[in-house]
Amino acid sequence: MAEAMGFFTDTTVCIGCKACEVACKEWNQLPAENGGVRELSGDSYDNTRKLDGIHWRHVRFIEQFKGPYDGRWLMMSDVCKHCVQAGCLEVCPTGAIVRTQFDTVVIQSDVCNGCRACIAACPFGVIDINPVSGTAQKCTLCYDRLQVGLEPACSKACPTDSIQFGAIAELRTRAEKRVAQLKSQGVAAELYGADPGGPLGGLNSFYLLVDKPEVYGLPRHPELPTTNLAKSGGLSVASAAVLGLLAIVGLRKRRMDEQSRGGGGNV
Amino acid sequence: MSDTFFSGAPHWAWLIILYFFVGGIAGGGSLLAAIVDWFGAPEDRPVARTGYNVAAVGAIISGALLTIDLGRPLRFWHMLFQSANFPTLMFKGWSPISFGAWGIFLFGLFSVLTALGGMAEEGRLHNPALRAVGGAVRGTLAKVVGGVAGLLGLFIAGYTGVLLSVTNRPIWADGPWLGALFLASGVSTGAATLILLAPGRGATEQSLARLSAFDTKALVVELLVLVLFVASLGAVNRVWLSFWGLVLLVGVGFGILAPLRMHAQRRSLAGAARLVLLGGFLLRLATIFASEGIERYRVAAGM
Numbered sequence: 001m002a003e004a005m006g007f008f009t010d011t012t013v014c015i016g017c018k019a020c021e022v023a024c025k026e027w028n029q030l031p032a033e034n035g036g037v038r039e040l041s042g043d044s045y046d047n048t049r050k051l052d053g054i055h056w057r058h059v060r061f062i063e064q065f066k067g068p069y070d071g072r073w074l075m076m077s078d079v080c081k082h083c084v085q086a087g088c089l090e091v092c093p094t095g096a097i098v099r100t101q102f103d104t105v106v107i108q109s110d111v112c113n114g115c116r117a118c119i120a121a122c123p124f125g126v127i128d129i130n131p132v133s134g135t136a137q138k139c140t141l142c143y144d145r146l147q148v149g150l151e152p153a154c155s156k157a158c159p160t161d162s163i164q165f166g167a168i169a170e171l172r173t174r175a176e177k178r179v180a181q182l183k184s185q186g187v188a189a190e191l192y193g194a195d196p197g198g199p200l201g202g203l204n205s206f207y208l209l210v211d212k213p214e215v216y217g218l219p220r221h222p223e224l225p226t227t228n229l230a231k232s233g234g235l236s237v238a239s240a241a242v243l244g245l246l247a248i249v250g251l252r253k254r255r256m257d258e259q260s261r262g263g264g265g266n267v
Numbered sequence: 268m269s270d271t272f273f274s275g276a277p278h279w280a281w282l283i284i285l286y287f288f289v290g291g292i293a294g295g296g297s298l299l300a301a302i303v304d305w306f307g308a309p310e311d312r313p314v315a316r317t318g319y320n321v322a323a324v325g326a327i328i329s330g331a332l333l334t335i336d337l338g339r340p341l342r343f344w345h346m347l348f349q350s351a352n353f354p355t356l357m358f359k360g361w362s363p364i365s366f367g368a369w370g371i372f373l374f375g376l377f378s379v380l381t382a383l384g385g386m387a388e389e390g391r392l393h394n395p396a397l398r399a400v401g402g403a404v405r406g407t408l409a410k411v412v413g414g415v416a417g418l419l420g421l422f423i424a425g426y427t428g429v430l431l432s433v434t435n436r437p438i439w440a441d442g443p444w445l446g447a448l449f450l451a452s453g454v455s456t457g458a459a460t461l462i463l464l465a466p467g468r469g470a471t472e473q474s475l476a477r478l479s480a481f482d483t484k485a486l487v488v489e490l491l492v493l494v495l496f497v498a499s500l501g502a503v504n505r506v507w508l509s510f511w512g513l514v515l516l517v518g519v520g521f522g523i524l525a526p527l528r529m530h531a532q533r534r535s536l537a538g539a540a541r542l543v544l545l546g547g548f549l550l551r552l553a554t555i556f557a558s559e560g561i562e563r564y565r566v567a568a569g570m
């Protein structure tokens with residue numbers, strides 16, 4: 001396998017220009033929503049609202065204001081996290097979701113049958129159906145570009161280098177330096193998803209945040225969906241055993257004497 | 268707030284709810300048919316035959332519903348075989364939707380075979396090919412095939428809830444009881460369906476009374492598991508402060524408590540069975556739509 005590649009997104013330098021969203025849509029030829037007639041959301045400058053099958057990048061705007069001149073903007077370009085342990089890949093029943101030689105996670109559109117299990121499995125709400133293909137789609141980390149030595153369209157377009165593309169090991173070093181620099185300036189900066197010992201074995205698209213993950217719409221402890229399998233399955237087997245036994249006892253053939261008393265003791 | 272609120276809804280709606288309901292009935296009916304077949308009295312045969320028929324018809328409807336619901340229905344077989352390496356099998360033992368697809372396929376196969384056996388026994392098969400297949404499924408073979416269909420039925424009734432738990436969605440993944448709950452509901456609605464349909468196949472009063480007595484117990488188990496399920500959700504229970512919470516309440520009142528009362532008072536078996544079916548449907552409706560309706564981020568941001 002080639003070296004693990006991914007994104008480091010430094011949210012402190014994002015200016016909310018959405019060049020990444022546009023570059024992604026253009027390169028991946030993603031259709032417009034509602035034929036291009038879009039209603040304004042009324043939520044800050046965010047009319048994209050969420051990641052889905054035709055929005056593989058989403059710039060989030062968070063306004064934190066106590067008064068007209070007392071507050072700050074947080075901006076973050078969100079994308080698939082290319083989880084080292086990916087819930088979507090884990091559950092996909094057709095094998096459409098694969099891990100590439102770059103340690104990224106890609107959905108093969110010609111294999112997917114649109115069952116949508118991956119949508120519910122992703123802890124970050126990344127995937128949705130693309131209405132044109134009828135299949136589940138999300139960021140491929142520009143798998144086609146990576147294969148010919150190009151960097152992804154979004155990071156290439158980002159004018160402030162808020163989105164940085166590179167080898168994960170190198171990106172981590174860079175990110176830690178940036179955190180130290182911000183902390184020395186009194187900014188409460190933290191990395192999200194950079195720790196290979198953390199949730200999901202680390203995220204190959206990780207972030208530098210200056211507030212709690214929830215504020216950016218990120219779960220604090222993302223988990224694999226199969227964490228629930230043993231317990232849920234075990235309780236189902238237990239209830240199956242109870243109901244099976246009750247049924248055998250209740251529906252079994254009665255002895256002659258019980259029957260002659262009129263239908264058996266359980267009626 | 269639970270981390271599940273940051274995930275996206277898979278748009279599993281009416282077709283899937285209907286599948287969960289029909290699949291539960293088919294699975295429960297198949298289990299009860301097999302138990303009556305193996306352990307019951309000879310006069311219970313009509314109940315067993317009805318159960319196997321319910322299982323076969325339910326399995327076919329289930330397969331159809333699941334296929335129509337896919338974004339690309341013609342690729343349904345990608346769940347069973349690797350599309351790029353046909354005929355290599357596609358199977359993930361840790362993914363309920365994957366092993367569930369195999370479960371439904373096998374359940375369909377075994378329940379149809381058993382149902383054909385039962386119909387041949389009654390002399391109701393006129394097509395020669397079907398009569399040949401049905402005729403072969405008799406005696407010990409019929410019992411074994413029926414037993415496997417019964418066990419697969421138990422699986423079908425319960426795995427749907429496990430499938431919901433093995434996600435990252437609110438309610439579904441917030442507690443471990445959904446598999447057990449759907450299983451109990453599948454068995455109680457399966458029994459109710461047999462109570463309604465078996466008289467048409469000549470079931471005796473005694474058989475029906477036994478079924479109804481068992482349904483009482485299944486409903487008690489279901490109620491108990493429902494309480495545990497709700498208790499396990501903790502703070503997430505806030506989601507029930509919605510229309511779907513009301514649907515769940517109506518489902519419990521009319522679909523579990525009312526039939527239990529009717530059973531205790533020995534009132535109309537058929538009336539109680541109809542209410543049990545209504546309750547089983549409302550239970551699935553409420554659990555699916557209460558979660559589906561939660562818009563990501565909006566709720567997360569407004570915590």
Ligand code: SF4
Nearest residue numbers: 080081082083088122
């Ligand atoms: S963020 Fe979601 S879609 Fe992306 S790899 Fe992780 S689980 Fe899959």
Ligand code: SF4
Nearest residue numbers: 092112113115116118
């Ligand atoms: S929708 Fe497609 S990619 Fe997602 S789990 Fe189903 S088959 Fe796999």
